[in-house]
């Protein structure tokens with residue numbers, strides 16, 4: 063059976079779910095947050111050490127201002143209400159992506175990271191203002207600046223995911239088969255699962271089905 067250390071998720075389909083069910087994209091984001099909480103619990107139950115969630119991409123800035131504002135207010139409320147609880151559950155929160163939001167949100171994110179820094183049970187990497195291409199360009203710039211040889215070991219040091227094992231599983235919900243600039247380097251050997259359900263409809267049973275399927279896959283990593 064394959065060991066499972068890291069699950070990464072592209073949580074797609076909130077907008078469509080919201081429009082279909084409540085006539086509002088933002089209602090879909092709110093419902094999506096409930097799924098986030100369910101999946102965190104299930105990740106702990108499965109004793110998985112790393113969970114990476116794509117919450118906001120560098121491209122998502124192109125959305126209407128109202129939706130962006132709603133997403134960040136949702137995040138802010140979530141952190142304010144839940145960070146102590148996450149801390150008590152021994153969960154570490156790490157932000158991957160550039161923290162260039164409002165002063166208040168930047169502060170809250172840094173504080174949340176600091177508060178949970180030593181926790182060991184599960185590390186949640188929240189990808190916010192994250193884009194894989196800019197992450198890679200930045201890493202190459204660092205190599206050049208520090209006059210270091212271009213190789214995998216050196217490059218990894220400058221990725222946002224430094225010290226995090228590559229995802230074993232990548233899940234994308236929402237019935238779309240694309241990678242959307244997410245962890246392009248890190249998923250070189252991940253098992254990819256495209257799920258038809260929209261993120262707010264995705265549940266523990268769907269998650270466990272994927273985990274079960276993953277465990278039975280023969281992973282070759284280029285060998286035979």
Ligand code: FPP
Pocket residue numbers: 073074075076077078079091092094095098116117118119122133136137138140188236261
């Ligand atoms: C993609 O669905 C989803 C997002 C861009 C936001 C993800 C946010 C959440 C799950 C809730 C907030 C999470 C936290 C941690 C506070 P989409 O809007 O692109 O859906 P669509 O493809 O149907 O339009």
